[in-house]
Amino acid sequence: MAYRIAVIPGDGTGPEVVREGLKVLAAASRAYGFHCELINYDLGGERYLKTGEVLPPSVLDELRKVDAIYLGAVGHPMVPPGIIERGLLLTLRFELGQYVNLRPVKLYPGVECPIKGKEPKDVDFVVVRENNEGLYTGAGGVLRKGTPEEVATQISVNTRPGVERCIRYAFEFTRRRARKRTVKIDSTDLVSVAGGSPGQVVEFVHRERGKMLGKLLSRDSAAAEFETTGCLTMCGKTNVLTFEQDLWWRAFNEVGAADFPEVFRDYAHVDATCMWMVKNPEFFDVIVTNNMFGDIITDLGAMIQGGLGVAAGGNINPGGVSMFEPMGGSAPKYAGKNAINPIAAIAAVGMMLDVLGEHKAAAAVDAAIAATTPKMKSMAAGKMGYSTTEVGDLAASAVS
Ligand code: IPM
Ligand code: MN
Numbered sequence: 001m002a003y004r005i006a007v008i009p010g011d012g013t014g015p016e017v018v019r020e021g022l023k024v025l026a027a028a029s030r031a032y033g034f035h036c037e038l039i040n041y042d043l044g045g046e047r048y049l050k051t052g053e054v055l056p057p058s059v060l061d062e063l064r065k066v067d068a069i070y071l072g073a074v075g076h077p078m079v080p081p082g083i084i085e086r087g088l089l090l091t092l093r094f095e096l097g098q099y100v101n102l103r104p105v106k107l108y109p110g111v112e113c114p115i116k117g118k119e120p121k122d123v124d125f126v127v128v129r130e131n132n133e134g135l136y137t138g139a140g141g142v143l144r145k146g147t148p149e150e151v152a153t154q155i156s157v158n159t160r161p162g163v164e165r166c167i168r169y170a171f172e173f174t175r176r177r178a179r180k181r182t183v184k185i186d187s188t189d190l191v192s193v194a195g196g197s198p199g200q201v202v203e204f205v206h207r208e209r210g211k212m213l214g215k216l217l218s219r220d221s222a223a224a225e226f227e228t229t230g231c232l233t234m235c236g237k238t239n240v241l242t243f244e245q246d247l248w249w250r251a252f253n254e255v256g257a258a259d260f261p262e263v264f265r266d267y268a269h270v271d272a273t274c275m276w277m278v279k280n281p282e283f284f285d286v287i288v289t290n291n292m293f294g295d296i297i298t299d300l301g302a303m304i305q306g307g308l309g310v311a312a313g314g315n316i317n318p319g320g321v322s323m324f325e326p327m328g329g330s331a332p333k334y335a336g337k338n339a340i341n342p343i344a345a346i347a348a349v350g351m352m353l354d355v356l357g358e359h360k361a362a363a364a365v366d367a368a369i370a371a372t373t374p375k376m377k378s379m380a381a382g383k384m385g386y387s388t389t390e391v392g393d394l395a396a397s398a399v400s
Contacts, residue, residue: 002035003067003356010044011084012330013340013381014072020342020392021070021326021349024365027399028353032361039066045076045084045330054087060095068352069323072345073330086138092323093131098315099162100169101129101294102351103327105281105301108310108343110374115278115304123304125284126177128170129294131315133162134244136291158244158290164251167234169318170288171260174230179285181231183214183264186223193224202226203261209253213261228264232256235273235289235297248290273297277304302327306379309341312348314355322355324348331381338389339382343369346395368398 007022009015022038029036041059048054063069069092074084092098107113107123115123139155189207193216196202202216204226214226234252238245249267256265268276270293276283277300289297302311308328315323326344334340350365372395377385384391 001358002037004037004039004065005352006039006041006063006066006069008041008043008069008071008074010072010074010330011046011076012073012332012335013328014044014074014330016072016335016338016340016388017326017342017345018070018072020388020395021345023392023396024346024368024399025349025353027368027396028349028358028361028365031364031399032358034358034361043088044074045079048079048084048087049076054084055091060091063092064096064321066321068356069321070348070352071323071325073326073328075330075332077332090136093315094137096315096321096323097132097317098320098322099130099132100166100314100316100318101127101131101291101298102173102314102316103127103129103294103298103301103311104347104351105277105284105298105305105311107305108370108373110376111306111310111379113304113306115281118281118304122282125281125301126173126286127294127298127301128166128173128286128288129298130163130166130289130291131294132291133157133159134291156241156244156290156292158247160247160251163248164255167248167251167255167288168259169316170232170286171255171263174232174263174286175260177230177286179230181228181264181285182217182225183228183231184223184225187221190224193219206265209265210257211261212257212264214264226264229262231264231266231285232260233266233268233273233284233287235268235270235287235293237270237293238267239269244290252288270297274300277301298327307341308344309379309381310343310347310373312344312351314348314351316355322352324352324355334381337382338387339384340388341379341381341384342388342392343373343376343379343395346392364399365395368395368400371395371398 009018140153143151191205194203214228217225311327354362
Protein backbone atom coordinates (compact mmCIF):
# COMPACT_ATOMS: atom_id res chain seq x y z
CA MET A 1 0.00 0.00 0.00
CA ALA A 2 1.04 3.61 -0.55
CA TYR A 3 -0.27 6.53 1.46
CA ARG A 4 -0.05 10.23 0.84
CA ILE A 5 0.53 11.97 4.15
CA ALA A 6 0.45 15.74 4.60
CA VAL A 7 2.94 16.79 7.24
CA ILE A 8 2.43 20.08 9.08
CA PRO A 9 5.37 20.40 11.50
CA GLY A 10 4.05 23.78 12.68
CA ASP A 11 5.53 25.96 15.38
CA GLY A 12 7.91 25.76 18.33
CA THR A 13 8.86 22.19 19.13
CA GLY A 14 6.45 20.83 16.49
CA PRO A 15 9.14 20.25 13.85
CA GLU A 16 11.41 18.46 16.36
CA VAL A 17 8.79 15.96 17.51
CA VAL A 18 7.46 15.44 13.98
CA ARG A 19 10.97 14.52 12.81
CA GLU A 20 11.09 11.72 15.40
CA GLY A 21 7.56 10.55 14.57
CA LEU A 22 8.54 10.33 10.91
CA LYS A 23 11.63 8.31 11.85
CA VAL A 24 9.37 5.77 13.51
CA LEU A 25 6.95 5.88 10.56
CA ALA A 26 9.85 5.09 8.23
CA ALA A 27 10.91 2.16 10.43
CA ALA A 28 7.34 0.85 10.47
CA SER A 29 6.97 1.17 6.71
CA ARG A 30 10.19 -0.80 6.18
CA ALA A 31 9.11 -3.52 8.60
CA TYR A 32 5.53 -3.81 7.35
CA GLY A 33 5.94 -3.15 3.65
CA PHE A 34 3.92 -0.03 2.96
CA HIS A 35 5.01 3.24 1.47
CA CYS A 36 4.36 6.82 2.58
CA GLU A 37 4.68 9.82 0.34
CA LEU A 38 5.19 12.84 2.62
CA ILE A 39 4.01 16.27 1.53
CA ASN A 40 5.29 19.07 3.70
CA TYR A 41 3.23 22.18 4.55
CA ASP A 42 4.74 25.18 6.30
CA LEU A 43 1.47 26.25 7.95
CA GLY A 44 1.54 27.84 11.41
CA GLY A 45 2.55 31.00 13.22
CA GLU A 46 5.77 31.60 11.26
CA ARG A 47 3.99 31.62 7.94
CA TYR A 48 1.22 33.82 9.32
CA LEU A 49 3.75 36.38 10.56
CA LYS A 50 5.55 36.40 7.21
CA THR A 51 2.59 36.34 4.82
CA GLY A 52 -0.60 36.88 6.82
CA GLU A 53 -1.88 33.49 5.63
CA VAL A 54 -3.30 30.93 8.03
CA LEU A 55 -4.87 28.35 5.73
CA PRO A 56 -5.10 29.44 2.10
CA PRO A 57 -8.10 27.86 0.28
CA SER A 58 -5.81 26.16 -2.23
CA VAL A 59 -3.96 24.42 0.61
CA LEU A 60 -7.23 23.32 2.19
CA ASP A 61 -8.23 21.82 -1.15
CA GLU A 62 -4.96 19.90 -1.33
CA LEU A 63 -5.45 18.63 2.20
CA ARG A 64 -8.87 17.27 1.26
CA LYS A 65 -7.14 14.88 -1.10
CA VAL A 66 -4.47 13.26 1.10
CA ASP A 67 -4.85 10.01 3.05
CA ALA A 68 -4.00 11.56 6.42
CA ILE A 69 -2.50 14.65 8.03
CA TYR A 70 0.29 14.56 10.59
CA LEU A 71 0.49 17.75 12.65
CA GLY A 72 3.23 18.82 15.09
CA ALA A 73 1.96 21.85 16.97
CA VAL A 74 0.53 25.26 16.27
CA GLY A 75 0.78 28.36 18.42
CA HIS A 76 3.32 31.16 18.31
CA PRO A 77 4.17 33.62 21.11
CA MET A 78 4.03 36.56 18.64
CA VAL A 79 0.58 35.67 17.29
CA PRO A 80 -2.45 36.66 19.36
CA PRO A 81 -4.26 33.63 20.81
CA GLY A 82 -7.04 32.17 18.68
CA ILE A 83 -5.83 33.15 15.21
CA ILE A 84 -3.96 29.96 14.42
CA GLU A 85 -6.03 27.76 16.73
CA ARG A 86 -9.33 28.76 15.10
CA GLY A 87 -7.96 29.50 11.64
CA LEU A 88 -5.99 26.31 11.23
CA LEU A 89 -6.70 23.61 13.81
CA LEU A 90 -10.44 24.12 14.26
CA THR A 91 -10.99 24.96 10.59
CA LEU A 92 -9.34 21.70 9.56
CA ARG A 93 -11.40 19.75 12.10
CA PHE A 94 -14.63 21.31 10.80
CA GLU A 95 -13.89 21.52 7.07
CA LEU A 96 -12.63 17.95 6.89
CA GLY A 97 -15.55 16.67 8.95
CA GLN A 98 -13.29 15.16 11.59
CA TYR A 99 -16.17 14.60 13.95
CA VAL A 100 -14.37 12.46 16.51
CA ASN A 101 -11.39 13.44 18.58
CA LEU A 102 -9.94 10.18 19.80
CA ARG A 103 -7.69 10.45 22.84
CA PRO A 104 -6.23 7.34 24.43
CA VAL A 105 -5.22 7.68 28.06
CA LYS A 106 -2.62 4.99 28.51
CA LEU A 107 0.07 4.70 31.14
CA TYR A 108 3.09 3.13 29.47
CA PRO A 109 5.51 0.97 31.49
CA GLY A 110 8.11 2.87 33.47
CA VAL A 111 6.14 6.12 33.28
CA GLU A 112 5.53 7.76 36.61
CA CYS A 113 1.84 8.13 37.37
CA PRO A 114 0.97 11.03 39.67
CA ILE A 115 -1.72 8.87 41.29
CA LYS A 116 -0.23 6.77 44.05
CA GLY A 117 -0.24 3.04 43.47
CA LYS A 118 -1.56 3.08 39.89
CA GLU A 119 0.10 0.86 37.31
CA PRO A 120 -0.23 0.52 33.52
CA LYS A 121 -3.07 -1.97 33.94
CA ASP A 122 -5.06 0.66 35.87
CA VAL A 123 -4.76 3.55 33.41
CA ASP A 124 -5.84 2.39 29.98
CA PHE A 125 -8.96 4.00 28.57
CA VAL A 126 -9.95 6.04 25.54
CA VAL A 127 -11.92 9.26 25.31
CA VAL A 128 -14.12 9.78 22.24
CA ARG A 129 -14.68 13.52 22.13
CA GLU A 130 -17.24 15.02 19.76
CA ASN A 131 -15.14 17.32 17.56
CA ASN A 132 -17.42 19.37 15.30
CA GLU A 133 -20.20 20.78 17.48
CA GLY A 134 -20.98 21.90 21.03
CA LEU A 135 -19.42 25.12 22.22
CA TYR A 136 -16.84 25.09 19.43
CA THR A 137 -19.00 26.14 16.46
CA GLY A 138 -18.65 29.86 17.15
CA ALA A 139 -22.42 30.34 17.55
CA GLY A 140 -23.39 33.18 19.84
CA GLY A 141 -22.45 36.79 19.97
CA VAL A 142 -22.06 39.93 21.91
CA LEU A 143 -24.42 42.85 22.50
CA ARG A 144 -23.69 46.28 23.90
CA LYS A 145 -19.99 45.52 23.84
CA GLY A 146 -17.90 47.62 26.15
CA THR A 147 -20.89 49.02 27.99
CA PRO A 148 -21.73 48.24 31.61
CA GLU A 149 -24.65 46.13 30.29
CA GLU A 150 -22.62 44.00 27.93
CA VAL A 151 -24.11 40.60 27.03
CA ALA A 152 -22.08 37.68 25.71
CA THR A 153 -23.51 34.32 24.67
CA GLN A 154 -21.73 31.22 23.44
CA ILE A 155 -24.20 28.66 22.19
CA SER A 156 -23.71 24.93 22.47
CA VAL A 157 -24.86 23.44 19.18
CA ASN A 158 -25.93 19.80 19.29
CA THR A 159 -27.58 18.17 16.31
CA ARG A 160 -29.10 14.73 16.46
CA PRO A 161 -27.05 13.48 13.47
CA GLY A 162 -23.88 15.06 14.84
CA VAL A 163 -24.33 13.56 18.29
CA GLU A 164 -25.47 10.21 16.98
CA ARG A 165 -22.54 9.64 14.62
CA CYS A 166 -20.11 10.36 17.45
CA ILE A 167 -21.93 8.02 19.82
CA ARG A 168 -22.11 5.33 17.14
CA TYR A 169 -18.36 5.64 16.57
CA ALA A 170 -17.81 5.28 20.33
CA PHE A 171 -19.92 2.12 20.54
CA GLU A 172 -18.16 0.61 17.55
CA PHE A 173 -14.80 1.50 19.03
CA THR A 174 -15.77 -0.06 22.36
CA ARG A 175 -16.93 -3.23 20.62
CA ARG A 176 -13.69 -3.45 18.63
CA ARG A 177 -11.58 -2.89 21.74
CA ALA A 178 -13.49 -5.82 23.18
CA ARG A 179 -12.39 -5.49 26.74
CA LYS A 180 -14.26 -8.02 28.83
CA ARG A 181 -15.84 -6.51 31.91
CA THR A 182 -17.82 -7.79 34.80
CA VAL A 183 -20.72 -5.63 35.85
CA LYS A 184 -22.76 -6.06 38.95
CA ILE A 185 -26.36 -4.86 38.92
CA ASP A 186 -28.34 -4.52 42.11
CA SER A 187 -31.68 -6.25 42.01
CA THR A 188 -33.38 -2.89 42.48
CA ASP A 189 -32.01 -1.83 39.07
CA LEU A 190 -32.54 -5.17 37.38
CA VAL A 191 -35.98 -5.35 35.80
CA SER A 192 -35.62 -8.82 34.33
CA VAL A 193 -33.24 -11.50 33.10
CA ALA A 194 -34.51 -13.54 30.19
CA GLY A 195 -33.87 -17.15 31.20
CA GLY A 196 -30.46 -18.74 31.07
CA SER A 197 -28.26 -20.28 33.67
CA PRO A 198 -24.82 -19.00 34.65
CA GLY A 199 -22.38 -19.20 31.75
CA GLN A 200 -24.97 -18.38 29.08
CA VAL A 201 -25.40 -15.12 27.22
CA VAL A 202 -28.70 -13.65 28.31
CA GLU A 203 -30.75 -10.56 27.69
CA PHE A 204 -31.32 -8.46 30.76
CA VAL A 205 -33.18 -5.23 31.32
CA HIS A 206 -31.67 -2.45 33.38
CA ARG A 207 -34.14 -0.06 34.99
CA GLU A 208 -32.66 3.05 33.34
CA ARG A 209 -30.73 1.76 30.36
CA GLY A 210 -33.13 -0.81 28.96
CA LYS A 211 -32.17 -4.01 27.17
CA MET A 212 -28.62 -5.29 27.25
CA LEU A 213 -26.75 -8.52 26.59
CA GLY A 214 -24.19 -10.25 28.75
CA LYS A 215 -22.93 -13.59 29.98
CA LEU A 216 -24.67 -14.34 33.25
CA LEU A 217 -22.04 -15.06 35.89
CA SER A 218 -24.09 -15.26 39.04
CA ARG A 219 -27.38 -14.20 40.49
CA ASP A 220 -28.89 -14.03 43.93
CA SER A 221 -31.58 -11.97 45.61
CA ALA A 222 -29.32 -8.94 46.06
CA ALA A 223 -27.62 -8.62 42.68
CA ALA A 224 -26.67 -10.22 39.39
CA GLU A 225 -23.28 -10.24 37.71
CA PHE A 226 -22.78 -10.19 33.95
CA GLU A 227 -19.76 -10.29 31.69
CA THR A 228 -20.11 -7.71 28.92
CA THR A 229 -17.88 -6.82 25.98
CA GLY A 230 -16.74 -3.37 26.82
CA CYS A 231 -18.16 -0.51 28.77
CA LEU A 232 -19.00 2.86 27.28
CA THR A 233 -19.39 5.72 29.73
CA MET A 234 -21.30 8.79 28.62
CA CYS A 235 -19.74 11.77 30.37
CA GLY A 236 -22.30 14.56 30.55
CA LYS A 237 -24.17 16.95 32.75
CA THR A 238 -27.77 15.82 32.45
CA ASN A 239 -28.71 17.45 35.74
CA VAL A 240 -28.01 20.99 34.50
CA LEU A 241 -27.76 21.08 30.71
CA THR A 242 -31.27 19.74 30.33
CA PHE A 243 -31.66 20.43 26.60
CA GLU A 244 -28.44 19.29 25.00
CA GLN A 245 -27.76 16.49 27.45
CA ASP A 246 -31.25 15.12 27.07
CA LEU A 247 -30.55 14.78 23.35
CA TRP A 248 -27.23 13.05 24.16
CA TRP A 249 -28.80 10.74 26.74
CA ARG A 250 -31.58 9.59 24.40
CA ALA A 251 -29.21 9.10 21.47
CA PHE A 252 -26.79 7.19 23.72
CA ASN A 253 -29.44 4.79 24.98
CA GLU A 254 -31.30 4.39 21.72
CA VAL A 255 -28.20 3.60 19.68
CA GLY A 256 -26.86 1.32 22.42
CA ALA A 257 -30.09 -0.62 22.89
CA ALA A 258 -30.74 -1.02 19.18
CA ASP A 259 -27.30 -1.90 17.87
CA PHE A 260 -24.84 -2.55 20.70
CA PRO A 261 -26.72 -4.45 23.44
CA GLU A 262 -23.55 -6.30 24.52
CA VAL A 263 -21.74 -3.04 25.37
CA PHE A 264 -22.47 -1.98 28.92
CA ARG A 265 -23.80 1.57 29.11
CA ASP A 266 -22.47 3.64 31.95
CA TYR A 267 -22.99 7.30 32.82
CA ALA A 268 -21.11 9.87 34.88
CA HIS A 269 -21.50 13.63 35.19
CA VAL A 270 -18.44 15.49 33.97
CA ASP A 271 -17.43 16.65 37.45
CA ALA A 272 -17.74 13.12 38.78
CA THR A 273 -15.79 11.85 35.77
CA CYS A 274 -12.88 14.05 36.85
CA MET A 275 -13.11 12.63 40.33
CA TRP A 276 -13.20 9.01 39.12
CA MET A 277 -10.35 9.58 36.68
CA VAL A 278 -8.13 10.39 39.63
CA LYS A 279 -9.63 8.07 42.22
CA ASN A 280 -10.35 4.96 40.13
CA PRO A 281 -9.08 5.34 36.55
CA GLU A 282 -9.30 1.55 36.14
CA PHE A 283 -13.05 2.00 36.14
CA PHE A 284 -13.05 3.37 32.58
CA ASP A 285 -12.89 1.58 29.25
CA VAL A 286 -14.23 4.10 26.71
CA ILE A 287 -15.74 7.51 27.48
CA VAL A 288 -17.90 9.45 25.02
CA THR A 289 -18.52 13.14 25.59
CA ASN A 290 -19.16 16.52 24.02
CA ASN A 291 -16.50 18.82 22.62
CA MET A 292 -15.91 21.06 25.63
CA PHE A 293 -16.06 18.38 28.32
CA GLY A 294 -13.79 16.26 26.14
CA ASP A 295 -11.28 19.07 25.83
CA ILE A 296 -11.10 19.43 29.58
CA ILE A 297 -11.10 15.82 30.71
CA THR A 298 -8.44 14.83 28.19
CA ASP A 299 -5.95 17.28 29.68
CA LEU A 300 -6.62 15.62 33.01
CA GLY A 301 -6.20 12.29 31.21
CA ALA A 302 -2.86 13.45 29.82
CA MET A 303 -1.64 14.18 33.35
CA ILE A 304 -2.57 10.77 34.71
CA GLN A 305 -0.80 9.06 31.81
CA GLY A 306 2.43 10.89 32.55
CA GLY A 307 2.03 14.33 30.98
CA LEU A 308 1.59 16.11 27.67
CA GLY A 309 4.81 14.57 26.41
CA VAL A 310 3.00 11.25 26.14
CA ALA A 311 -0.55 12.15 25.11
CA ALA A 312 -1.61 11.84 21.47
CA GLY A 313 -4.87 12.47 19.70
CA GLY A 314 -6.56 11.75 16.40
CA ASN A 315 -9.13 13.99 14.72
CA ILE A 316 -11.06 11.36 12.87
CA ASN A 317 -13.36 11.38 9.89
CA PRO A 318 -13.99 7.65 9.41
CA GLY A 319 -14.86 8.18 5.75
CA GLY A 320 -12.46 10.99 4.97
CA VAL A 321 -9.19 12.62 5.91
CA SER A 322 -8.10 12.29 9.53
CA MET A 323 -5.44 14.32 11.32
CA PHE A 324 -3.11 13.14 14.08
CA GLU A 325 -1.24 15.25 16.59
CA PRO A 326 0.60 15.16 19.88
CA MET A 327 -1.57 16.96 22.43
CA GLY A 328 1.17 19.14 23.89
CA GLY A 329 1.41 22.60 22.38
CA SER A 330 4.32 24.26 20.63
CA ALA A 331 6.28 24.72 23.92
CA PRO A 332 8.30 27.72 22.64
CA LYS A 333 10.52 27.60 25.71
CA TYR A 334 12.01 24.28 24.59
CA ALA A 335 12.11 24.96 20.85
CA GLY A 336 15.40 24.12 19.17
CA LYS A 337 16.90 22.57 22.32
CA ASN A 338 16.51 18.89 21.35
CA ALA A 339 14.92 18.43 24.79
CA ILE A 340 11.22 17.95 24.13
CA ASN A 341 9.60 14.53 24.53
CA PRO A 342 8.65 13.04 21.15
CA ILE A 343 6.71 10.07 22.58
CA ALA A 344 3.30 11.74 22.03
CA ALA A 345 4.19 12.50 18.42
CA ILE A 346 5.29 8.89 17.96
CA ALA A 347 2.04 7.67 19.52
CA ALA A 348 0.18 9.90 17.03
CA VAL A 349 1.93 8.01 14.23
CA GLY A 350 0.70 4.76 15.76
CA MET A 351 -2.86 6.07 15.81
CA MET A 352 -2.54 7.24 12.21
CA LEU A 353 -1.41 3.78 11.09
CA ASP A 354 -4.32 2.17 12.87
CA VAL A 355 -6.85 4.44 11.18
CA LEU A 356 -5.16 3.90 7.79
CA GLY A 357 -5.73 0.18 8.31
CA GLU A 358 -2.10 -0.79 9.04
CA HIS A 359 -3.10 -2.48 12.29
CA LYS A 360 0.02 -4.61 12.70
CA ALA A 361 2.31 -1.65 12.15
CA ALA A 362 0.22 0.37 14.61
CA ALA A 363 0.58 -2.35 17.24
CA ALA A 364 4.33 -2.44 16.56
CA VAL A 365 4.62 1.31 17.14
CA ASP A 366 2.72 0.94 20.39
CA ALA A 367 5.03 -1.90 21.45
CA ALA A 368 8.06 0.21 20.49
CA ILE A 369 6.82 3.00 22.76
CA ALA A 370 6.31 0.51 25.57
CA ALA A 371 9.90 -0.69 25.02
CA THR A 372 11.26 2.86 25.07
CA THR A 373 9.52 4.49 28.04
CA PRO A 374 11.11 2.21 30.69
CA LYS A 375 14.55 3.42 29.53
CA MET A 376 13.68 7.09 29.99
CA LYS A 377 14.30 8.85 33.31
CA SER A 378 11.25 11.09 33.01
CA MET A 379 8.61 12.12 30.49
CA ALA A 380 9.31 15.81 31.14
CA ALA A 381 11.19 17.95 28.61
CA GLY A 382 14.87 18.22 29.46
CA LYS A 383 14.69 15.48 32.09
CA MET A 384 14.34 12.40 29.92
CA GLY A 385 17.96 11.26 30.31
CA TYR A 386 18.05 11.40 26.50
CA SER A 387 17.65 14.05 23.86
CA THR A 388 14.61 14.26 21.57
CA THR A 389 16.52 12.60 18.72
CA GLU A 390 17.83 9.84 20.99
CA VAL A 391 14.32 8.94 22.17
CA GLY A 392 13.24 8.85 18.51
CA ASP A 393 16.17 6.57 17.68
CA LEU A 394 15.31 4.23 20.56
CA ALA A 395 11.69 3.98 19.47
CA ALA A 396 12.53 3.56 15.77
CA SER A 397 15.01 0.78 16.50
CA ALA A 398 12.41 -0.98 18.67
CA VAL A 399 9.91 -1.21 15.79
CA SER A 400 9.94 -4.80 14.58
C1 IPM B 1 -7.01 20.60 21.98
C2 IPM B 1 -6.69 22.06 22.11
C3 IPM B 1 -7.59 22.85 21.19
C4 IPM B 1 -9.02 22.59 21.62
C5 IPM B 1 -7.28 24.36 21.14
C6 IPM B 1 -5.85 24.62 20.79
C7 IPM B 1 -8.21 25.08 20.20
O1 IPM B 1 -6.79 22.46 23.44
O2 IPM B 1 -6.79 20.05 20.88
O3 IPM B 1 -7.46 19.99 22.95
O4 IPM B 1 -9.56 23.28 22.49
O5 IPM B 1 -9.63 21.67 21.06
MN1 MN C 1 -7.33 20.88 24.80
